[in-house]
Amino acid sequence: MKVISLDNQEIRLPEKKDWYSDEFVTLFKSWKNYDFESLYNRLEKYSNYKGITIGVIGYPGRCITIALIKIAGEYHRIHIENVICNHCNKQSGVSGTPGVWELYYGCNNTSQAMKRSMALPVKSCIHCGKPLKHRHTIWFENE
Numbered sequence: 001m002k003v004i005s006l007d008n009q010e011i012r013l014p015e016k017k018d019w020y021s022d023e024f025v026t027l028f029k030s031w032k033n034y035d036f037e038s039l040y041n042r043l044e045k046y047s048n049y050k051g052i053t054i055g056v057i058g059y060p061g062r063c064i065t066i067a068l069i070k071i072a073g074e075y076h077r078i079h080i081e082n083v084i085c086n087h088c089n090k091q092s093g094v095s096g097t098p099g100v101w102e103l104y105y106g107c108n109n110t111s112q113a114m115k116r117s118m119a120l121p122v123k124s125c126i127h128c129g130k131p132l133k134h135r136h137t138i139w140f141e142n143e
């Protein structure tokens with residue numbers, strides 16, 4: 001299983017073949033408070049999104065599933081949501097924002113890590129064309 005270090009945060013990149021491997025299961029158990037059902041539900045859900053790499057961050061008592069996108073050769077963490085435009089109130093579909101603190105859990109410099117992704121251009125609403133600044137949307141699944 002691939003492991004990357006991003007801003008000193010260790011992120012596992014389990015591919016489908018790794019999900020039930022001894023290595024991953026043992027590791028997941030070592031984080032304690034484990035809940036295999038919710039882990040596999042999240043992995044299953046994330047694997048259906050196009051264009052992302054699934055990342056898993058673990059610390060004793062904590063396991064966070066994140067989505068990674070690659071822009072100009074660099075990974076960025078996103079929280080996936082169906083963004084609702086604050087101008088026209090309509091949903092723009094499956095999208096990602098880097099502006100969620102949980103994604104940076106364990107980084108050596110959280111605000112700096114977040115700032116790097118927050119500097120990426122903000123996408124516009126597919127209905128009214130105004131920028132989705134309130135959620136800082138940087139990714140659309142269907143783009």
Ligand SMILES: [Zn+2]
Nearest residue numbers: 085088125128
């Ligand atoms: Zn709009």
